[in-house]
Amino acid sequence: MKDFAVVGGGIAGLAVAEMLQRSGASVVLIEKNKTLCAEASAEQQGWFHTGALYTALPNNFFCRTMVGNLDDLVDYYGEFPNMNLRVDKHIYTTNRDGWFSNRTNFYAYTSCAGVSWKWKLPWAVALHRAKRRMSWFETLDASRSLSHQLGFGAKPLQYVVHRSSLGVSLDHVAFALKSRDRAMNTRLIAVDLLRSFLASGGSVQTQTKVLGLEKGAVLAKEAGGEASVKIPARHVILATGKDTTAFETNTKVFISPLMVVYPALTDINFVRMSPHMEKTINHICHRNNGLEYSLIGNAVYHDAQQGTGAVLERVRANMLGLASRVFGQVDAKNADLFFGYKTEVSSSSSIRNYLYHILDRGDYTLALPGKFSLCFSLAVNVCRHFGIEPVEQSRLAEPEAAQALIEEPLHYQMAKRLADQHRTCA
Ligand SMILES: Cc1cc2nc3c(=O)[nH]c(=O)nc-3n(C[C@H](O)[C@H](O)[C@H](O)COP(=O)(O)OP(=O)(O)OC[C@H]3O[C@@H](n4cnc5c(N)ncnc54)[C@H](O)[C@@H]3O)c2cc1C
Numbered sequence: 001m002k003d004f005a006v007v008g009g010g011i012a013g014l015a016v017a018e019m020l021q022r023s024g025a026s027v028v029l030i031e032k033n034k035t036l037c038a039e040a041s042a043e044q045q046g047w048f049h050t051g052a053l054y055t056a057l058p059n060n061f062f063c064r065t066m067v068g069n070l071d072d073l074v075d076y077y078g079e080f081p082n083m084n085l086r087v088d089k090h091i092y093t094t095n096r097d098g099w100f101s102n103r104t105n106f107y108a109y110t111s112c113a114g115v116s117w118k119w120k121l122p123w124a125v126a127l128h129r130a131k132r133r134m135s136w137f138e139t140l141d142a143s144r145s146l147s148h149q150l151g152f153g154a155k156p157l158q159y160v161v162h163r164s165s166l167g168v169s170l171d172h173v174a175f176a177l178k179s180r181d182r183a184m185n186t187r188l189i190a191v192d193l194l195r196s197f198l199a200s201g202g203s204v205q206t207q208t209k210v211l212g213l214e215k216g217a218v219l220a221k222e223a224g225g226e227a228s229v230k231i232p233a234r235h236v237i238l239a240t241g242k243d244t245t246a247f248e249t250n251t252k253v254f255i256s257p258l259m260v261v262y263p264a265l266t267d268i269n270f271v272r273m274s275p276h277m278e279k280t281i282n283h284i285c286h287r288n289n290g291l292e293y294s295l296i297g298n299a300v301y302h303d304a305q306q307g308t309g310a311v312l313e314r315v316r317a318n319m320l321g322l323a324s325r326v327f328g329q330v331d332a333k334n335a336d337l338f339f340g341y342k343t344e345v346s347s348s349s350s351i352r353n354y355l356y357h358i359l360d361r362g363d364y365t366l367a368l369p370g371k372f373s374l375c376f377s378l379a380v381n382v383c384r385h386f387g388i389e390p391v392e393q394s395r396l397a398e399p400e401a402a403q404a405l406i407e408e409p410l411h412y413q414m415a416k417r418l419a420d421q422h423r424t425c426a
Contacts, residue, residue, distance in 0.1 A: 002026045002203075005218050005233035007210045009036035011190060012369040012378060013239035018193045019076070019379035021202040023391040028231065029202065030220060032209040037190045038407040040241045041372060043340035045258055045284055045297055046186050046409065048085075048100060048373045052107060052179035054354075055133035056126040056273060063133065065355050065370075069377040070180075076380055079394050080192050091180045099192070101183040103285065106176050106270040107134070110279075114172025119275045126275070127174055134177045168283075168326050170272045183269060183284050186372055186409055194402040196394040204405065205231075213238070213247065215363045235386065236364040242304065242341045248366065250346045253304035255339040259319045260411050261294040262334055262418035265327040272326070281322050286411065293415040296323055304341060312339070334422065336414045343368055358385050 006017040009031030017029040033039070051066030070087065077083045084098025085091065093102040109130060115123050170176075198204075207223035217232045238244065242253045264285045271282040280299040285292060296319065302311055316337045323330045345357045345368060356370040356378040365385065369378045383390040 002028045002233045004028070004235050004237060005030060005231055006237045006239060007213075007218060007364075008239035008241060008243075009033070009204070009206070010039055010041040010239060010241050011037055011186070011372050011375045012041075012241070012367050013237070014190060014193050014197070015369075015375035015379040016237055016239060016367050016382045017202055018197040018200075019383050019390055020386075020388065021197050021200045022394050023383050023388050025386075025388060027197075027202050028233065029197070029204045030208050030210055030218065030231065031204070031206045033407075034206055035407040036194065036204070036206070036405050037187070040341045040343070041186065041190070042407045042410045043258070043338065044186065044372050044409070045282075045295055045340075045411075046184050046286060046372075047105075047282075047284060048182045048184040049371055050091075050180040052105075052134060052177075052181050053271065056109070056130035058126075058129070062354055065374070065377070069374050072376045072380045076390055076392055077376060077394075079392065080196070080396070082188055082192055085182065087180070091182070093182070097185075099184055099189050101185070101269075101287070103183060103267065103269050105179045105181040105183070106268065107179050108170045108173045108176040108270055108272045110170075110272065110274045111172045111174035115275050123275045130273070131175065131177070134179065168266055168268060168270070169328075170270075170326060173272070176270075181269075183286065184373065185288075187406055187412075190406045191399060191402045192396065194405060195396040195399060198402060199395045199397040206405070210240075213364050237367050237382065238361075238364045239367045241368075242343050244343055244366070244368070247364075248361070251343055251368070252346050254301040254342045254344070255304045256301045256342060257298065257315045257319055257337055257339055258411065259294075259296040259316075259323065259335055259337045260414045260418065261296065261323070261330060262291070262415050262422060264292045265294045265323070265330065267292070278318065279322070281326060283326075286415070288412045288415070291412075291415055291419055293411075293418070295411050298322065301342070302339075312337070315339075333425075334418060336418060338410055338414065340410075344370070356381075358382055 003025040004020055004027045006013045006029045017027045021027045049066045050070050051063035054062035082098040084093045084095050085100045093100050112120050112124050208220045210218045210220045212219040217230050219228050221228045244251045267285045269284050274280045277299040282297050284295045354370045356374045357368045359366040369375050380390045
């Protein structure tokens with residue numbers, strides 16, 4: 001009898017299982033696929049959010065949650081040798097090949113000249129708010145808890161202004177700010193979490209699909225097996241991403257596009273923030289095993305149930321158009337597009353729900369990360385939810401076993417294909 005059965009081996013389930021096991025509980029992690037992090041956690045952009053993206057929103061919540069997550073990352077993951085992010089008056093990485101890239105991310109805010117009349121005033125307010133809050137980010141002092149420094153408004157204004165000199169064409173930019181966000185190597189993070197989980201005695205059961213949940217056990221079917229098996233555990237945690245809809249009625253699933261371009265269009269990481277979602281564009285340059293490629297996203301989401309071929313074609317044309325306006329003509333042969341899945345707990349307001357959720361449902365506890373980067377706070381707070389004090393120290397098993405069990409991100413797989421094509425054409 002284990003203390004916990006964690007259902008779903010995406011980043012949410014893996015991070016939660018690791019932190020519980022590291023903190024003294026016994027955990028079995030159950031995943032239906034052959035490998036872990038093969039679904040939504042393989043389809044994301046690899047953008048580590050510190051809150052800067054949400055500074056323009058009226059609600060402090062997102063910003064606060066992300067900063068709390070940064071705190072948890074520094075406090076509870078600082079002993080991982082690859083956790084190379086340091087935060088003090090500045091943010092920097094201690095080496096090039098760890099969890100985080102050393103490239104700065106920029107936020108370029110469109111001026112009021114570029115927005116429609118309807119939006120002018122609210123956008124002017126949002127611009128002012130973003131500038132004020134982003135300057136507050138620059139005054140953070142990591143020697144104290146970052147979250148406790150959330151005193152919006154009282155901080156001196158120290159703008160870090162980079163007047164649209166990013167070397168890409170972002171029309172009507174009012175100002176651009178440096179942020180503490182970084183690109184992250186999601187596979188390396190997942191491999192390290194699994195190494196820690198295994199080193200502290202956790203067990204992983206792949207190719208096992210959970211069919212039903214009851215208090216104190218899950219009913220599952222193993223690949224190739226005839227009958228269902230009962231896996232007993234004192235507590236069940238559900239971290240099933242988009243398949244959560246099979247167990248819950250109040251979750252919704254969105255799809256959002258990402259475009260991969262090889263070779264990289266630029267090495268600058270940025271978001272062009274616009275009140276018009278379809279004009280918002282972001283770019284991350286990924287470097288994986290010597291391959292450098294662009295990953296371009298926008299702010300448009302679709303209901304997953306309507307994700308048909310027609311939507312895909314329309315979105316593809318739109319993304320190619322957007323990218324061409326910013327980077328100059330993009331050759332469609334060098335680009336490929338996919339949709340990632342995002343699961344959220346339904347809320348009555350129209351505001352998007354990026355937060356992580358830990359919800360008691362009687363027979364099980366639901367754990368949704370909201371973002372890949374929020375897996376750190378999610379894990380720490382699931383522990384606390386069960387009255388377990390999270391432990392800071394970790395040790396790691398040899399990398400080989402863990403590497404074989406973690407899927408490569410979809411964007412890397414696609415970039416490799418595009419690079420091969422590129423070589424053949426050349
Ligand atoms: C386009 C896009 C870009 C994104 N970019 C970023 C980004 O840059 N930064 C960021 O922080 N976040 C990003 N996100 C969000 C991020 O991808 C997700 O929040 C996160 O990966 C979700 O992780 P998860 O573990 O909840 O889900 P998943 O990774 O889908 O894991 C769920 C797991 O449960 C397993 N499972 C399901 N049902 C069962 C069952 N019955 N039995 C056994 N196993 C089961 C599945 O096989 C799967 O492995 C992005 C999302 C989208 C859509």
